[in-house]
Amino acid sequence: MKIKAAVMRTTGGKLSIEDINLSEPKHDEVLVQIKATGVCHSDLNSLEDATTPLPTVLGHEGAGIVHSVGSSIKHVKPGDRVVLSWAPYCGQCAYCAEGKVHLCEDAFGPMFAGTLLDGTTRLSDENGKIYHSSLLSTFAEYAVVPAMSCIKIPDEMPFAQASLIGCGVSTGYSAAVNAAGVTAGSTVAVFGIGGVGINAIQGAKIAGASKIIACDIKDENLEIAKKFGATHVVNCSAPDTVEQIQAITDDAGVHFAIDCSGNTFAAQTAWLSARKGATVVVVGAFNPTKELSLPAGGFHRLGKVLRGSFYGDASPFRDFPRIAQMYLDHKFMLDELVIKTISIDEINEAFDAFHDHNCSNVGRTVITFD
Ligand SMILES: [Zn+2]
Ligand SMILES: [Zn+2]
Known part of the structure; x- marks a missing residue:
């Protein structure tokens, strides 16, 4: 499918808004329609890092709706509202077996290689492959992500607030x-x-x-x-x-x-x-x-x-839904962390704001897709 995305083509340059290709999810992957994505300081670090594989689509704080799922996916279904985790874990290694899923090393190789877990990409254009970022690439209308990155949240959860749960929150x-x-x-x-x-x-x-x-x-x-x-x-x-x-x-x-x-x-x-x-x-x-x-x-x-x-020792499948529910119960503040919502066409302004020293960086600019 064709998707609109913010593509990083040069280190430290402006992101360009382009229509690129996204291929179908494999058996253990999920196609998510991104509804909101926070612009995090780590995205700026990746933009300015000469080791970031190019071209790539940045963005790792996302929330959206499951569009379709691979054949082996059982824990989410089309229509589910999800927050994305940039640290999918395997569930089987020694760290996962000890309950320390935040220390699982499954995601690190692909994270630095700019791929999904199988070492390949689902993003491309007419010149060839486009790399992923943090196994998510949420600065786009849709993303194919690992199953273990998809955490279901309540239907009442607003997307902009939900998107922040996946990272700093x-x-x-x-x-x-x-x-x-x-x-x-x-x-x-x-x-x-x-x-x-x-x-x-x-x-x-x-x-x-x-x-x-x-x-x-x-x-x-x-x-x-x-x-x-x-x-x-x-x-x-x-x-x-x-x-x-x-x-x-x-x-x-x-x-x-x-x-x-x-x-x-x-x-x-x-x-x-x-x-x-x-x-x-x-x-x-x-x-x-x-x-x-x-x-x-x-x-x-x-x-x-x-x-x-x-990751604060976070366990995404336990902690993300808890934080969402505490927000819905008025026990956790997220509205105040969404300082501005913009369209993806305005994404470079969000990066420019990081260089404004009067900016507190406590809250987030969030890109929303209507
Ligand atoms: Zn982040
Ligand atoms: Zn593991």
Whole structure:
């Protein structure tokens, strides 16, 4: 079938809106009519990354309607409303067998190769194949995706809000609820209030934390954090950030510190702000050339846990429908994260906005298809 898509043809260039070919789903794939797709900072990273295979269709935060399914698909059917996950898992490897589906390595090879799980593409034009992005390629009217990327959500769920569940929303919420395991009455500090951090705040609130301290260098992001459940805010460009957090927590430090910033200094501050026996979760991605150093003195006496978390330890088939239902029950804020809806013809404006330093990047521009 012919589909309208935003095609990336050059690194760092403008996306071009074109009619390209999408072939039928194979037996373990699903054809989804995309109804909404968020424009994520990771898409900008891919656009500016010289290793991104070209040409490609970006987009990995999608929601839509199942159009048709491959012969072996049983868990969704045409007409179902779905959120897409960019981390399909196999269900059979050692990680999946241990319930750590977010650590399954099935998707990584195809993700970097720009293909679907079988190593081939369904996208093409008259010059040959067009690569996929994150096994999804949602900047298009339709997408063929792996079965395990399709998670059914309630019919009442609006598409723009649903599209965000597949990436930053789940990563942040899950970092608090799954990876950190925030408990009722505990104290939490979240570092880096962007698309992930704002949802770690929501997760901490839902888990029943008594004090939720938002930490960022932008005051406007801290103001937004208050609307999402932060009880205290600390501008962490201040040299006494750790002391301020300790003062808020009876001079002990927080029970849970969650670093969503990808900044090693923030991760160090998170570690220092955590009390003895605390859990410190790093969910932000560091520049691989950096090293994270922590004070070694008294390390063994602190009893703290430092752990990394990929995708917030999300389990898509469990967590996506839960977040959707909490939204429908007015317990999870998504409307406020959709800062603007645009058509796919306007997609380059969404990328231009990332370079506007006044832009908070807490919410998303969402492309909708009517
Ligand atoms: Zn994303
Ligand atoms: Zn697996």
